[in-house]
Amino acid sequence: MTDVFFYIFATAALAGALGVVFSRNTVSGAMCLIGTFLSMASLFVLLEAYFLAVIQVLVYAGAVMVLFLFIIMLLDVKETAAKKASIYTWAASLIGFGILITGVFAISAAVSIKNKAPTMPEASGTSLKAFGYELFTTYLLPMQVTGFLLLIAMIGVIVLSKKVNTE
Amino acid sequence: MDVNPVILKFVYAATVVSVIMGLCSYAVLAERKISSWIQGRVGPNRTSLPLIGGIPLIGKFLTRLGIYQPVPDGLKFLFKEDVVPAHVNKFYFIMAPVIALVPALTTVVVVPFGRFVTEAGEVIPLVLANVNVGLLFLFAISSLGVYGVVLAGWSSNSKYPFLGGIRASAQMISYELAMGVSVLPILIWVNAPGREGTLNLFDIAQAQSGFWFAMWMPVSAIIFLVCLFAETNRLPFDMAESETELVSGFHTEYSSFKFGLFFVGEYAHMVVGSCVFTLLFLGGWNPMPFVTLEALGFGEGILGAILSVGIFSGKMCGMMFFFMWIRWTLPRFRYDQVMKLGWKILLPLSIANLVVYTIFIFYLDTKL
Amino acid sequence: MPIVIKRRPLNFLEKLYLPEIARGLSTTFKKIWEKPVTLEYPEQRPTIPEGYRGVPTLVKDPEGREKCVSCQLCEFVCPPKAIRIKPGEIPENSEYAHVEKGPQEFEIDMLRCIYCGMCQEVCPEEAIWLQNQFSLSGYSREELVNNKEDLYELGGTLPDEHFKWRKKKEAAEHGSGH
Numbered sequence: 235m236t237d238v239f240f241y242i243f244a245t246a247a248l249a250g251a252l253g254v255v256f257s258r259n260t261v262s263g264a265m266c267l268i269g270t271f272l273s274m275a276s277l278f279v280l281l282e283a284y285f286l287a288v289i290q291v292l293v294y295a296g297a298v299m300v301l302f303l304f305i306i307m308l309l310d311v312k313e314t315a316a317k318k319a320s321i322y323t324w325a326a327s328l329i330g331f332g333i334l335i336t337g338v339f340a341i342s343a344a345v346s347i348k349n350k351a352p353t354m355p356e357a358s359g360t361s362l363k364a365f366g367y368e369l370f371t372t373y374l375l376p377m378q379v380t381g382f383l384l385l386i387a388m389i390g391v392i393v394l395s396k397k398v399n400t401e
Numbered sequence: 402m403d404v405n406p407v408i409l410k411f412v413y414a415a416t417v418v419s420v421i422m423g424l425c426s427y428a429v430l431a432e433r434k435i436s437s438w439i440q441g442r443v444g445p446n447r448t449s450l451p452l453i454g455g456i457p458l459i460g461k462f463l464t465r466l467g468i469y470q471p472v473p474d475g476l477k478f479l480f481k482e483d484v485v486p487a488h489v490n491k492f493y494f495i496m497a498p499v500i501a502l503v504p505a506l507t508t509v510v511v512v513p514f515g516r517f518v519t520e521a522g523e524v525i526p527l528v529l530a531n532v533n534v535g536l537l538f539l540f541a542i543s544s545l546g547v548y549g550v551v552l553a554g555w556s557s558n559s560k561y562p563f564l565g566g567i568r569a570s571a572q573m574i575s576y577e578l579a580m581g582v583s584v585l586p587i588l589i590w591v592n593a594p595g596r597e598g599t600l601n602l603f604d605i606a607q608a609q610s611g612f613w614f615a616m617w618m619p620v621s622a623i624i625f626l627v628c629l630f631a632e633t634n635r636l637p638f639d640m641a642e643s644e645t646e647l648v649s650g651f652h653t654e655y656s657s658f659k660f661g662l663f664f665v666g667e668y669a670h671m672v673v674g675s676c677v678f679t680l681l682f683l684g685g686w687n688p689m690p691f692v693t694l695e696a697l698g699f700g701e702g703i704l705g706a707i708l709s710v711g712i713f714s715g716k717m718c719g720m721m722f723f724f725m726w727i728r729w730t731l732p733r734f735r736y737d738q739v740m741k742l743g744w745k746i747l748l749p750l751s752i753a754n755l756v757v758y759t760i761f762i763f764y765l766d767t768k769l
Numbered sequence: 770m771p772i773v774i775k776r777r778p779l780n781f782l783e784k785l786y787l788p789e790i791a792r793g794l795s796t797t798f799k800k801i802w803e804k805p806v807t808l809e810y811p812e813q814r815p816t817i818p819e820g821y822r823g824v825p826t827l828v829k830d831p832e833g834r835e836k837c838v839s840c841q842l843c844e845f846v847c848p849p850k851a852i853r854i855k856p857g858e859i860p861e862n863s864e865y866a867h868v869e870k871g872p873q874e875f876e877i878d879m880l881r882c883i884y885c886g887m888c889q890e891v892c893p894e895e896a897i898w899l900q901n902q903f904s905l906s907g908y909s910r911e912e913l914v915n916n917k918e919d920l921y922e923l924g925g926t927l928p929d930e931h932f933k934w935r936k937k938k939e940a941a942e943h944g945s946g947h
């Protein structure tokens with residue numbers, strides 16, 4: 235049962251991701267991305283990481299993508315015609331593809347996956363409380379750093395978007 | 402009792418969805434009646450069904466109350482001409498009402514509506530899915546509802562719906578934050594060290610056997626309530642619809658059944674919103690502050706369960722009435738006022754509220 | 770000079786907004802219990818004030834005589850040309866043979882009539898009256914053309930003080946002028 239669901243949602247996630255890349259219509263692209271997020275959330279549910287799944291939907295599908303749509307609609311981006319790819323595009327996509335292949339290869343070659351643990355370790359997202367404690371003890375530094383990064387980004391945006399007073 | 406659990410879940414789901422649908426249609430009637438009473442009118446009072454309508458006295462009385470009105474209302478939505486304008490993006494145009502309705506109905510599964518106490522004193526929640534992250538699940542799914550509005554506005558491919566869609570998305574983002582932060586004090590209280598960690602709506606309701614949260618966290622309650630109005634797109638926050646400025650906003654181009662879906666979706670959101678507010682702040686099924694059903698001697702068995710459901714529904718209907726009452730009292734905000742209220746008042750206020758209650762609860766936990 | 774109305778700045782409580790909302794809510798809550806002002810139309814009818822200009826009708830005098838003498842003034846004056854009159858003679862043996870003429874046909878097209886009341890103004894015989902009939906409906910254009918019978922049925926009898934034609938007849942019989 236779980237396997238079947240895994241394949242369904244994995245396919246949906248991949249299809250959504252491809253849709254984002256290939257759709258000419260920006261709104262369709264955004265909707266595909268939402269589909270991908272939802273499928274990812276379902277995969278988390280299959281892993282019994284309910285908290286992660288819910289947060290994924292709440293933050294990405296529920297808030298970030300609304301913002302995306304808002305901006306797309308505000309800019310009123312029209313469907314883009316197929317553009318001729320420049321040499322840079324080709325180079326960038328080649329490099330990106332290379333990285334992807336390397337990543338997939340590296341992961342599949344990793345020992346820990348091949349020697350599957352006999353019992354599944356409890357995902358830290360299962361118990362909400364455990365998740366919270368982990369976040370504020372073991373992973374305190376990464377969390378703070380991430381928060382700081384976001385703060386920098388925010389300040390950067392404010393500085394950039396603030397009109398320079400010419401007088 | 403060895404029915405296939407999957408089938409059983411389907412039956413439960415169908416039941417709850419039909420109950421919600423019924424509630425929605427009668428909420429529409431209530432809205433019409435309340436608006437007419439407030440405005441010194443009579444409201445729907447003519448529709449009568451054959452046979453039932455003919456019962457002497459009661460039949461007439463029910464007709465005057467408009468009890469049968471939802472039937473023709475529903476039929477009207479079904480049988481009117483369904484126009485799909487030529488200039489719309491067909492796929493999203495048809496998808497949008499469904500996207501608007503589905504999240505509203507999905508959220509119902511985590512809303513507990515009562516409790517059942519067995520002879521052994523075990524408390525069983527009456528809920529479709531008793532998930533640990535219930536509250537977050539509810540927020541997450543209901544935040545998806547805005548896509549229906551946004552897509553409807555965008556796919557209609559005409560000016561007013563488009564503006565409605567943009568407004569809806571901006572409003573959604575602005576108020577979700579304050580809403581989330583405003584419930585954090587409750588979660589901190591419920592999850593204080595030494596207690597069972599949970600985001601479960603049932604446990605939150607059960608935790609209010611003493612003070613109701615609305616009583617000692619009034620600021621949270623008010624912020625949450627305001628945000629609830631904003632998130633359900635109800636007046637005074639119905640920016641997306643605002644018929645005086647945008648014709649009727651995102652659903653201008655919709656007709657017949659598709660419009661009906663939006664309509665039901667709005668009321669379903671309202672029903673769920675009322676339930677959540679009742680659970681979080683109004684003590685769920687506790688009849689009075691400091692008085693539980695157990696204390697009144699109605700704890701165990703079927704009677705206690707029925708009473709708990711009854712009290713809960715009563716509170717929920719009260720909230721629904723409040724929604725409607727507000728709608729027919731206050732004028733609509735201006736769009737910039739909505740933004741200002743969200744970002745400059747509610748968000749800072751909710752953060753300050755969170756800080757104050759965090760310190761307070763910390764003090765309570767350590768010193769007492 | 771434009772009139773400048775000074776606005777009182779909001780005090781603190783009003784700026785808080787919530788007390789004012791509560792005040793508004795209490796107002797509307799009181800309204801709920803008040804008696805509705807609705808007039809439930811088909812069963813309850815509004816009282817028509819005097820001088821109301823409803824559907825134009827033809828009236829008879831208390832003796833039952835058709836007052837219209839088909840002078841056709843109303844036909845001429847009617848702005849949208851809603852009235853059609855075919856004048857006719859009054860039979861010799863009639864009691865009212867001394868009245869010069871009477872309408873043979875009299876039609877008012879209610880799809881054209883604008884309820885202006887000019888016909889009533891102009892009528893020398895006070896024979897055409899806009900009365901209190903205000904709701905009018907039909908399924909076809911023909912149905913909405915009131916012919917003579919309809920007009921008399923709608924109009925009925927109105928009181929009369931002058932009895933102009935009776936006096937005229939009496940005067941002629943007694944050989945004395947006015």
Ligand code: SF4
Pocket residue numbers: 836837838839840841842843844854891892893894895896897
């Ligand atoms: S209704 Fe009056 S104005 Fe019209 S034709 Fe008759 S007498 Fe003349």
Ligand code: SF4
Pocket residue numbers: 825843846847848849850851852877881882883884885886887888889899
């Ligand atoms: S009321 Fe005016 S429009 Fe109507 S018949 Fe008389 S003159 Fe003509």
